[in-house]
Amino acid sequence: MEITSTNIAKPTTIVWNGKTQTTGIYKSPTPVGIYLEKEDVKGDEVSDRKHHGGIFKACYLFSEDHYAYWQNLYPNLDFNYGIFGENLTVKGLDETKITVGDIYKIGTALVQVTQPREPCFKLGIRFGTQAILKQFIKHARPGTYVRVLEEGLIKPEDKMILVQAATNSLTTTQLFSLLFAKQKDQSQLALIVNNDAIPLKKRQKLAAFIKN
Numbered sequence: 104m105e106i107t108s109t110n111i112a113k114p115t116t117i118v119w120n121g122k123t124q125t126t127g128i129y130k131s132p133t134p135v136g137i138y139l140e141k142e143d144v145k146g147d148e149v150s151d152r153k154h155h156g157g158i159f160k161a162c163y164l165f166s167e168d169h170y171a172y173w174q175n176l177y178p179n180l181d182f183n184y185g186i187f188g189e190n191l192t193v194k195g196l197d198e199t200k201i202t203v204g205d206i207y208k209i210g211t212a213l214v215q216v217t218q219p220r221e222p223c224f225k226l227g228i229r230f231g232t233q234a235i236l237k238q239f240i241k242h243a244r245p246g247t248y249v250r251v252l253e254e255g256l257i258k259p260e261d262k263m264i265l266v267q268a269a270t271n272s273l274t275t276t277q278l279f280s281l282l283f284a285k286q287k288d289q290s291q292l293a294l295i296v297n298n299d300a301i302p303l304k305k306r307q308k309l310a311a312f313i314k315n
Contacts, residue, residue, distance in 0.1 A: 104263035106209065107167045108192040109137040110185030111147040117228055128225045130185030136258035137162075137190055139212045139251045144190050158250050159217045159302045165189035165246035166196035176238065177230060186229065188220075189246060193263060198244050198276040204269025204300040212255030213266065217300050219245040219279035240283055247275045250300070272298055287312040 110130040117126055127148030138145040142157050149156035165187045174182050184192040191209075198219070205216045222240065227233035239245065273281065273295055281291050287309070295301065296310045 104193050104195040106191055106257060106259050106261045106263065107194045108132045108184035109134075109257060109259055110190055110192065111137060111144060112185075112188075114148045117225070119224060119228065126225050126228075128188040128229050130188055130190070132184050134259065136210070136256050136261075138254070138256050139214065140254055141251050147190065159300075160248040161251045162190045162214065162249050163188060163220060163246060164191045164193050164196060164249065165220075166198070166244065167192050167194045168196065169242075169244050172242065172244075180230065187246065188226065188229070191257065196246070196263070198247065198279070199274055201247060201275050202269045202272045203275060203278055203295065204272045204298055205265060206252065206267040206269075207249075208264045208266050210255055210257035210261040211253075212251060212257055213253035214249035214251055215300055216269075216275065217248045217250050218302070218305065219247055219275050219282070221245070221279075221282065243276050243280055245275070245279045269298075269300070272300075281309070289314060 110132050112127040112130040114125040114127065115129040116123060139162050142161055143149050144162055170182060201216055203216055203218070207214055222236045224233060226239065227235055271294055273291055277291060278295060281287060292309055292313050296306050296313065
């Protein structure tokens, strides 16, 4: 896997349900790279700290490989790297193969795969339609958040190198599908509820679906 683009955002004002708010989803490439800190990317706008940023969502990765799929669905949209709100656009990132808890070296940073991105209305605003939310869930290629174990600089063309593979875990796609499944797979729940790469609150919500 290789970094295609590093992306950050300046605060952008949007109007949603008659209310004005700021967002950091309008990201664009920065050729000098990005510096990963413990709870966010240095210089990147994180407007909604309740749902973005923090230890388990310090940086968001999305696969360059999926751009063609979305360009086919939205041919009139101007596609630039960062359109999905990702900090890192990654060539070769496959959510069916990366596993929650995997540890990677990227540039001088060390990161751990935490949780998939769950789409919200701001992605709909970015694409001009809220229909993308159901499309995004159905496609099940959500990218992944990571937590930063060692802060560092990441630049375009840096490699994403697996340092330590997680064991007894789920792939990012499996966890994403589990989150939205009406009937939760009990064996998958058992694998994930004690995985400390996932925030405790999310694990507790999933644990509530375990049948005694």
